[in-house]
Amino acid sequence: MTSVTIEQYIEVIYSLENEKGVAHTTDIAAELNIKPPSVTEMLHKLHEMDLIIYEQYHGAKLSNSGKIMAQELMIKHKTLADFFMIIGVDEETADSDACQIEHHVSSKTLKQLNQFIRFVKDGPCDPLWLEHFDYFDKTGDRKNCIYQQK
Secondary structure, three states: OHHHHHHHHHHHHHHHHHHHHOOOOHHHHHHHHHHHHHHHHHHHHHHHOOOOEEEOOOEEOOOOHHHHHHHHHHHHHHHHHHHHHOOOOOOOHHHHHHHHHHHHOOHHHHHHHHHHHHHHOOOOOOOHHHHHHHHHHOOOOOOOOOOOOO
């Protein structure tokens, strides 16, 4: 069982719990596209790890430590999706890519991405370099810049 697998389960349980009040085995299986017996086995392991509260036939809810992990994953996801959208990726793709990458980003990288996003969002309106990047992204050409080296 990898940390990626654990994180995927925690995210799905978090989402289903928020949506339905509890995460049932069949719903988790449908979300992860796996068979219910595999989900049941994993739910027992997550319960042993104190990440969920699980009662067979009644579903699963996140424990306090599971909720903390889920919140940290949501922050990672939002940070990555925000970054991707800043550089011009559409929201749907940014969300999908963030789902894949969030399990592999170090806390050091995440901290720097957060700093960068804060810098961009809190900086002057329409920073020139961001406008230049947008132009480059759309045309493949660089705008003339007095600082550009030849």
